[in-house]
Amino acid sequence: DAGVIQSPRHEVTEMGQEVTLRCKPISGHNSLFWYRQTMMRGLELLIYFNNNVPIDDSGMPEDRFSAKMPNASFSTLKIQPSEPRDSAVYFCASSLVGVRQWGYTFGSGTRLTVV
């Protein structure tokens, strides 16, 4: 398996533009998580899905952020409009609920810079 695949690896955009981050979880995993990492705030859980259903989005900073999981093999995190304070590394992770011993598998992240 290729692991959790995120795209793009790097994204530079101007303030006010829409940004879409993509994630392909490990095949067979039934939980998917979006995290954001900054120096100031560390790793923050934004939202997680079980069986494609959003379970807890309390970590989503504001209405400009939205996440979808239309099927078991794909998820998006959208920021519209983007702001400079959204600059961070965004990680996607997946796991298999009920199989505890392997924890989460993280992707390589998307480094977002909003100028």
Next chain:
Amino acid sequence: LAKTTQPISMDSYEGQEVNITCSHNNIATNDYITWYQQFPSQGPRFIIQGYKTKVTNEVASLFIPADRKSSTLSLPRVSLSDTAVYYCLVGDNNDMRFGAGTRLTVKP
């Protein structure tokens, strides 16, 4: 959610054993204890997970006392490449939130 407390940073030398302790006084019955390692510019990587007593794999050991209010990650004979941030998480694997972690620096 059980809150975790870890030292912010630790220093060690190559070849030494490193023990990082995590406190989680409010751990729930269904909670597992999981440790992750993160290198710069990479996502966290699963190291080890346990519920009670001792767990060992090819990378590390995890010691959990009977009251489960703390846990200790033990890294045997560290090398320079073990320099990273180590996170202790407590939860039921459905909603795991990361704390600040422990920044381990291994010196030659």
